[in-house]
Amino acid sequence: MSEMRVGYAKVPSFYAAVERLDDPGLRARPVLVGGNPDKGGKVQSATHEALEAGVEVGMLCERALALCPGAALCPTNMKRYRELSVLLQTSLRQVTEGIEGDGLAGAYFDIAAGSDHDDDEEDERTFARRMVKAVREDLGLGLRVGVAPVKFLARLAAEESDDDGFRFVANDQVAAFLSVLSPERLPGVGVxxxxxxxxxxxxxVEQLLKLDPREVENHLGAHGRRILGYARGEDEARIRTAAHRKTLSHEVTFEEPVVKRSAIEPRLAELCQxxxxxxxxxxxxxxxxxxKLRYGAGKPETRSRKLVRPIVDAAEIYSAAKRLLDRTEVGQRPVTLLGVALAGLAPPAEIEATAQLDLFS
Incomplete structure (x- = not known):
């Protein structure tokens, strides 16, 4: 009998991997991506060599460089990472149409295991190899793929993948797979x-399951029941697949607040491009x-508008975005974050027939 399984694919250490891709000279060195150490910058990504040296994501860059003195520290380049993220999603969709993006570097996908063979793992391994091959050939990036009965297990399987970048966890393997992991790997286990x-x-996880459930609930309340469910391999979350993205957004954070509109508009134009x-x-x-705007350390604010007709050109996006700027306090208050988001995305054939001509010429 066939069963529905969940797949998860992710480029490990995505930011650091992109930096190595763009600068081959970094391939022989550990790579860190993060902020200025002199300003308390923190590590946002690190290659496996740096992680093995004790570096952790979220650690101060100054501390990370002390632990891994041979590492190259690259400044965060969100524009480039988002560009590669779009290409990654496109590459994955060449292998399977319906995926649910997970951040910039990962995606969930459904697998209908309708094979007549007993060795389902080999079928999934072949599928995973197609994904790995597509991303390597299209982007030059490595990929890890996990397949398991539920979402969070598929993600963990990818993180625990073997040398060829794949890990398969069948229904009867879930307990053994989870038993040796730290509970902090489970969803919802924070500080x-x-x-x-x-x-x-x-x-x-094995030790966690040996506790009396009443004791767990005593210490953690209702949250404890959810954690125990994950420890047993239970996850009710379902994949929200789509043939294409419904939204697209890009943003930039300024190290120093920007007040002048004349300084904001060029960055807005870059985001639109x-x-x-x-x-x-x-x-x-x-x-x-x-x-999207943030003034100083306040909460982000948004302004949006529905368009008369669908658009794709940067000039038209920029024109609409500039009109939205008129409805803000840009030029009067210091801006620390600026973003552009597009929604109502669809192929031309799904929108207005009159708006299809010349859009991609």
């Missing part, structure tokens, strides 16, 4: 939950444009 489990001397590249890569149009 407080981790501290509570440590106080109970819980180091593995990146957005156009994403639309053209996936052959989509947008019917709504939005901008």
């Amino acid at each position: 407080k939950t981790r501290a509570t489990l440590a106080s109970l001397k819980i180091q593995t 990146t957005a156009e590249a994403g639309l053209r890569q996936q052959q989509l149009c947008a019917s709504r444009v939005a901008i």
Whole structure:
């Protein structure tokens, strides 16, 4: 009997991998991506050599460089990472149409295991190799793929993949797979939950499951019941697949607040050009444009508008975005974040027939 399984694919250490891709001279060195060490910058990504040296994502870059003195520290380049993310999603969709993106570097996908063969793992391994091959040939990046009965297990399987970048976890393997892992690998286990489990001397999922459920709930409340469910391999989350992206967004954070509109507009134009590249890569149009702003350390604010007709050109996106700027306090208050988002994305054939002509010429 066939069963539905979930796949997860991810480029490990994505930011660092992109930096190595763009600069072959970095391939022989550990790579860190993060902020200025002199300003308290933190590590956002690190290659496996740096991780093995004790570096952790979120650690101060100054500390990371002390642990891994031979590492190259690259400044964060979100524009480039987003460009590669769009290409990654496109490459994955060449292998399987329906995927659910997970951040910039990963995606979930459904697998209908309708094979007549007993060796389902080999079928999935072949499928994974197609994905790995597509991403390597299209982008020059490595990929890890995991297949398991539910979403979070598929992600963990990819993280625990073997030398060829694949890990298969069948229904009857779930308990053994989870038993040796640290509970902090489970969804929902943050700093407080981790501290509570440590106080109970819980180091593995197997040890967690040996506790009386009432004791777990005593310490963690209803959240404890959810954690126990994950420890048993249960996950009700379903994949929200789509043949194409419904939204596309790009943003930039300024190290120093920007007040002058004349300094904001060129960055806005760059974001619009990146957005156009994403639309053209996936052959989509947008019917709504939005901008996102943050003043100082406040909460982000957005302004949006529905378009009279779908657009794809950067000049048209920029024109709409500039009109939205008129509805903000740009030029009067310091801006620390600027973003552009496109929504209502669809192929030309799905929108207005009159708007199809010459969009991709």
